[in-house]
Amino acid sequence: MNKILNKHFLLFIFCFINVVPSSATMFRFCCYYNGFWGNWTEYWTECWGHYGGFMLYGSGEHKSNYYFAFAIDGYRTPSQKEIKEHRKNNTWWTYTGTVEYYISDVYPTLKSCLMELGRPLKQKDTEDYFYQYEKLPLARATNMRKHGELVGFTRVKSKATIKIAPYKKHPEVYNIWVDDVAFAISLNGNFFHQK
Numbered sequence: 001m002n003k004i005l006n007k008h009f010l011l012f013i014f015c016f017i018n019v020v021p022s023s024a025t026m027f028r029f030c031c032y033y034n035g036f037w038g039n040w041t042e043y044w045t046e047c048w049g050h051y052g053g054f055m056l057y058g059s060g061e062h063k064s065n066y067y068f069a070f071a072i073d074g075y076r077t078p079s080q081k082e083i084k085e086h087r088k089n090n091t092w093w094t095y096t097g098t099v100e101y102y103i104s105d106v107y108p109t110l111k112s113c114l115m116e117l118g119r120p121l122k123q124k125d126t127e128d129y130f131y132q133y134e135k136l137p138l139a140r141a142t143n144m145r146k147h148g149e150l151v152g153f154t155r156v157k158s159k160a161t162i163k164i165a166p167y168k169k170h171p172e173v174y175n176i177w178v179d180d181v182a183f184a185i186s187l188n189g190n191f192f193h194q195k
Contacts, residue, residue, distance in 0.1 A: 025044070025045065025046070025047060025188075025190050026042055026043070026044055026188050026190075027042070027043055027044075027045055027047070027056075027185060027186060027187065027188050027190075028040045028041065028042055028043070028185075028186035028188050029041050029043050029118060029119050029183065029184065029185060029186075030183075030184040030186075031114040031115075031118055031119075031181070031182070031183060031184070032175075032181060032182035032183075032184070033111050033114055033115055033180070033181045033182075037184075038118070040184075040186065041118055041119075042188070043119060044059065045057070045058070045059070046058065046059055046060075046061070047190075048063050048066075049069075049192070050192050051075070051077070051170065051171045051192055052071065052072045052075025052076075053069070053070050053071030053072050053075065053097065054069070054070070054192075055068065055069035056068045056069070056120075056185075058122060058124060065123065066100075067101070067102060067120050067121065067122040067123070068099075068100070068101050068119075068120040068183070069099070069100045069101075070097055070098065070099040070100070070160060070162060070174075070176050071097050071098050072095040072096075072097040072162050073095065073096050073097050073098075075095065075097075078093070083166075083167065083168070086166045086167075087166045087167070087168060089166075090166055091166060092163045092164060092165055092166065092175075093163065093164040093166075093171075094161065094162075094163050095161070095162045095163075095164075096159065096160070096161060096162070097159075097160050097161075097162045098157060098158065098159060098160060099157070099158055099159075099160040099176055099178055100155055100156065100157045100158075101113070101120040101121065101155070101156055101158075101178075102120065102121045102122070102123070102153060102154065102155055102156065103121065103153075103154055103156055104121060104126055104139075104152060104153045104154070105136055105139040105152065106126075106131060106135045106136055106139045107121050108139075110156075110178055110179075110181055110183075111179075111180070111181045114181055114183060119183070120183065121153075123153060126153050158178050158179075159178075160176050160177060160178050161176075161177040162174060162175070162176050162177070163175040163176075163177070170187075170191045170192070171187070172186060172187050172189075173185070173186045173187075174186075
């Protein structure tokens with residue numbers, strides 16, 4: 001009896017770990033800028049949402065303190081026939097939607113964040129010594145000379161093109177395009193519960 005309970009407990013733990021919402025999970029990120037894709041990088045983060053859009057936020061942080069979020073306009077779960085057709089033809093799903101991310105004095109565009117950090121900017125990135133005492137004073141001086149004003153830690157909401165790689169059961173890889181850059185997210189084998 002004890003062996004059966006242990007097996008069920010391990011099965012429960014395994015299923016719980018592979019659920020994406022509200023748990024620190026290993027994702028893979030990749031960035032596209034200057035005409036090239038970079039390498040995939042593994043990154044621990046928390047996630048909340050569904051296949052039609054989700055937000056990423058720091059481990060232990062409140063969901064409202066997300067550093068990146070996207071939503072597909074009018075997303076609906078495709079039929080099995082549509083999924084099979086896309087896989088057969090190796091056709092990516094293409095949607096329009098919105099994306100939210102942060103910029104700052106030091107990283108004034110999403111491209112600058114992706115180039116330096118390999119991911120979107122988090123508030124904690126702006127609190128470290130290097131940012132505050134070495135990079136920020138230079139950026140402030142440059143901005144003041146050019147524009148006469150400072151740009152602090154600011155949330156930006158933009159239109160985006162969201163592409164999802166063909167998949168067998170659930171979406172796995174998202175390429176989120178904003179202007180001439182893209183942020184790719186692989187769920188890395190994790191999944192959302194269907195509603």
